[in-house]
Amino acid sequence: xxxxxxxxxxxxxxxxxxxxxxxxxxxxxxxxxxxxxxxxxxxxxxxxxxxxxxxxxxxxxxxxxxxxxxxxxxxxxxxxxxxxxxxxxxxxxxxxxxxxxxxxxxxxxxxxxxxxxxxxxxxxxxxxxxxxxxxxxxxxxxxxxxxxxxxxxxxxxxxxxxxxxxxxxxxxxxxxxxxxxxxxxxxxxxxxxxxxxxxxxxxxxxxxxxxxxxxxxxxxxxxxxxxxxxxxxxxxxxxxxxxxxxxxxxxxxxxxxxxxxxxxxxxxxxxxxxxxxxxxxxxxxxxxxxxxxxxxxxxxxxxxxxxxxxxxxxxxxxxxxxxxxxxxxxxxxxxxxxxxxxxxxxxxxxxxxxxxxxxxxxxxxxxxxxxxxxxxxxxxxxxxxxx
Amino acid sequence: xxxxxxxxxxxxxxxxxxxxxxxxxxxxxxxxxxxxxxxxxxxxxxxxxxxxxxxxxxxxxxxxxxxxxxxxxxxxxxxxxxxxxxxxxxxxxxxxxxxxxxxxxxxxxxxxxxxxxxxxxxxxxxxxxxxxxxxxxxxxxxxxxxxxxxxxxxxxxxxxxxxxxxxxxxxxxxxxxxxxxxxxxxxxxxxxxxxxxxxxxxxxxxxxxxxxxxxxxxxxxxxxxxxxxxxxxxxxxxxxxxxxxxxxxxxxxxxxxxxxxxxxxxxxxxxxxxxxxxxxxxxxxxxxxxxxxxxxxxxxxxxxxxxxxxxxxxxxxxxxxxxxxxxxxxxxxxxxxxxxxxxxxxxxxxxxxxxxxxxxxxxxxxxxx
Numbered sequence: 001x002x003x004x005x006x007x008x009x010x011x012x013x014x015x016x017x018x019x020x021x022x023x024x025x026x027x028x029x030x031x032x033x034x035x036x037x038x039x040x041x042x043x044x045x046x047x048x049x050x051x052x053x054x055x056x057x058x059x060x061x062x063x064x065x066x067x068x069x070x071x072x073x074x075x076x077x078x079x080x081x082x083x084x085x086x087x088x089x090x091x092x093x094x095x096x097x098x099x100x101x102x103x104x105x106x107x108x109x110x111x112x113x114x115x116x117x118x119x120x121x122x123x124x125x126x127x128x129x130x131x132x133x134x135x136x137x138x139x140x141x142x143x144x145x146x147x148x149x150x151x152x153x154x155x156x157x158x159x160x161x162x163x164x165x166x167x168x169x170x171x172x173x174x175x176x177x178x179x180x181x182x183x184x185x186x187x188x189x190x191x192x193x194x195x196x197x198x199x200x201x202x203x204x205x206x207x208x209x210x211x212x213x214x215x216x217x218x219x220x221x222x223x224x225x226x227x228x229x230x231x232x233x234x235x236x237x238x239x240x241x242x243x244x245x246x247x248x249x250x251x252x253x254x255x256x257x258x259x260x261x262x263x264x265x266x267x268x269x270x271x272x273x274x275x276x277x278x279x280x281x282x283x284x285x286x287x288x289x290x291x292x293x294x295x296x297x298x299x300x301x302x303x304x305x306x307x308x309x310x311x312x313x314x315x316x317x318x319x320x321x322x323x324x325x326x327x328x329x330x331x332x333x334x335x336x337x338x339x340x341x342x343x344x345x346x347x348x349x350x351x352x353x354x355x356x357x358x359x360x361x362x363x364x365x366x367x368x369x370x371x372x373x374x375x376x377x378x379x380x381x382x383x384x385x386x387x
Numbered sequence: 388x389x390x391x392x393x394x395x396x397x398x399x400x401x402x403x404x405x406x407x408x409x410x411x412x413x414x415x416x417x418x419x420x421x422x423x424x425x426x427x428x429x430x431x432x433x434x435x436x437x438x439x440x441x442x443x444x445x446x447x448x449x450x451x452x453x454x455x456x457x458x459x460x461x462x463x464x465x466x467x468x469x470x471x472x473x474x475x476x477x478x479x480x481x482x483x484x485x486x487x488x489x490x491x492x493x494x495x496x497x498x499x500x501x502x503x504x505x506x507x508x509x510x511x512x513x514x515x516x517x518x519x520x521x522x523x524x525x526x527x528x529x530x531x532x533x534x535x536x537x538x539x540x541x542x543x544x545x546x547x548x549x550x551x552x553x554x555x556x557x558x559x560x561x562x563x564x565x566x567x568x569x570x571x572x573x574x575x576x577x578x579x580x581x582x583x584x585x586x587x588x589x590x591x592x593x594x595x596x597x598x599x600x601x602x603x604x605x606x607x608x609x610x611x612x613x614x615x616x617x618x619x620x621x622x623x624x625x626x627x628x629x630x631x632x633x634x635x636x637x638x639x640x641x642x643x644x645x646x647x648x649x650x651x652x653x654x655x656x657x658x659x660x661x662x663x664x665x666x667x668x669x670x671x672x673x674x675x676x677x678x679x680x681x682x683x684x685x686x687x688x689x690x691x692x693x694x695x696x697x698x699x700x701x702x703x704x705x706x707x708x709x710x711x712x713x714x715x716x717x718x719x720x721x722x723x724x725x726x727x728x729x730x731x732x733x734x735x736x737x738x739x740x741x742x743x744x745x746x747x748x749x750x751x752x753x754x755x756x
Binding site for chain 2: 303304344345346347348349350
């Protein structure tokens with residue numbers, strides 16, 4: 001059976017949602033992202049892109065390039081809702097939908113030729129429904145595999161629809177720079193350049209022996225991509241491998257007490273998300289980035305998986321205590337991995353834990369009803385009170 | 388070294404020590420079996436540093452000496468040799484060991500015997516002597532409840548405890564607990580030690596002599612030596628504090644249900660066929676006045692239910708358990724009837740043979756919904 005994969009990518013998603021909901025923003029350069037001193041751009045509208053503003057750019061740079069732009073902090077709750085609407089539309093077209101992020105997803109529509117005249121017809125219908133129901137535009141790529149579908153959706157943005165039919169793979173890839181291949185970063189691109197390979201077409205023709213000499217085991221998959229071959233399946237509902245939160249500070253932090261307080265706030269967020277997902281985890285990782293941008297991660301694995309605030313905080317705190325603070329800390333993060341479904345198996349020796357879990361669950365319920373600030377730890381109030 | 392011995396005796400000795408042969412080790416010597424011949428005896432030893440086992444048999448020793456050879460091959464060869472009398476002779480020149488029996492002959496390369504860490508029996512005044520069938524009973528009724536994963540080492544062993552006139556063994560993985568106790572016939576001093584489950588399984592396998600015999604345990608620090616008949620086992624003990632198991636045994640129950648053990652085991656095994664899913668294996672039990680309704684529901688596969696007759700004293704109750712925790716005890720209960728005692732659908736329950744106060748098995752339920 002011929003495989004057909006569709007990649008749907010929303011056009012300037014966050015900025016487009018803002019423009020949709022506020023007519024004054026139509027036609028304006030809208031930039032959504034972190035507005036603090038160290039913020040970065042999440043999304044720039046196509047108007048802003050003309051000024052050279054793009055996502056992941058430091059906000060200060062964006063402001064320099066586009067001083068009259070409209071800068072917004074973003075409303076992630078709203079984007080999440082819109083994303084859920086998009087997923088509902090996608091789910092009407094295929095049971096196999098793999099979301100990559102809020103604004104992009106793969107659909108496997110193989111074998112649906114019986115239902116639609118032609119697979120690109122499905123992509124056209126999806127785009128139409130997103131436009132009609134959500135007043136937003138999406139770009140779509142339709143191809144025999146994920147790799148080509150993703151390249152295709154990016155080919156004619158915004159509002160594009162690019163189809164790569166079986167047999168056209170190599171013609172489509174021929175002139176695309178190798179840096180667009182998955183797994184090719186700056187170093188590999190430079191290495192390929194030195195071998196005289198700058199386009200995917202050249203990569204498809206280079207001698208395998210030469211490629212294997214420089215890329216070892218990755219030579220084979222690399223060549224397959226260059227030939228337009230990719231058999232990765234569309235995997236609906238990725239189970240999360242880890243749950244974590246991190247924060248970049250406005251100014252570097254030096255005091256261990258302040259760091260611990262932030263750690264407590266992060267841990268509470270992470271634990272709440274663990275419990276919401278019905279998961280517990282065994283490995284706790286603390287990530288720190290220092291003023292010099294040196295980044296470290298330190299982990300500890302517990303005897304048994306847990307979803308309790310205090311157990312995870314105490315572990316994270318102990319990890320933090322082992323890291324010498326020679327310089328200021330720019331970023332702090334906590335991640336729980338080694339996840340297990342939180343089963344209902346009760347235990348003989350953890351009556352204390354059962355009590356703690358009940359407290360956590362009650363607090364969760366209060367937060368669900370009255371908002372995240374309804375109940376909090378005294379320690380987390382202190383920074384506010386100081387101000 | 389030059390000896391001869393009976394094949395069935397040598398086979399018994401090899402079988403006894405083979406569990407201690409190291410399989411994954413950077414030290415090749417530990418993959419060997421050590422033979423020491425002197426004064427009419429042949430001693431075999433194997434060790435992986437965690438456990439060491441020695442077995443001594445009668446032998447006709449022409450020339451005393453020690454050799455070490457591949458445990459794996461020696462074991463296979465001895466098992467398959469024809470005839471009754473085995474001759475073993477070592478040759479210094481080419482460092483091989485010749486094994487002959489009937490018209491069959493093997494030459495196995497030897498390992499350097501001087502490198503073998505020979506077992507040093509524990510000489511300690513701390514000793515305890517028990518009958519082998521009693522020890523086997525303690526182990527068989529409890530060791531299955533140990534934790535399989537190494538996350539918390541303390542639960543990968545069984546607690547052997549002597550307290551006054553009682554000897555008992557306790558094993559738990561924190562979700563279930565098995566306790567077997569027996570009166571001691573002779574007085575002994577109080578002791579507590581946690582023996583690795585692997586050793587306990589091995590002991591239960593080895594303690595099968597037809598004639599009752601005595602087993603002597605001697606311990607010091609984190610080591611225990613176990614001596615019976617012609618066998619000596621040396622093992623590390625698990626260090627740490629075993630939690631207070633008495634606290635988790637409910638003092639009383641509001642409901643007691645009496646069930647035919649075999650019928651119940653069969654029914655639970657059948658219903659759990661559809662419950663096997665990942666780590667949990669959840670089966671629901673609905674205890675009614677005159678029967679138990681056992682059911683499972685796996686959305687991906689289907690559902691099953693079965694009823695088993697029972698007699699209830701107390702209140703009707705619905706509760707869910709990991710089916711394995713139920714079937715494990717039912718396979719070891721050795722009684723026609725059992726009593727399933729419960730309080731609420733979220734509190735620990737007990738399963739024990741009717742009229743047996745010496746066997747306690749506690750399981751914790753699974754929360755559902």
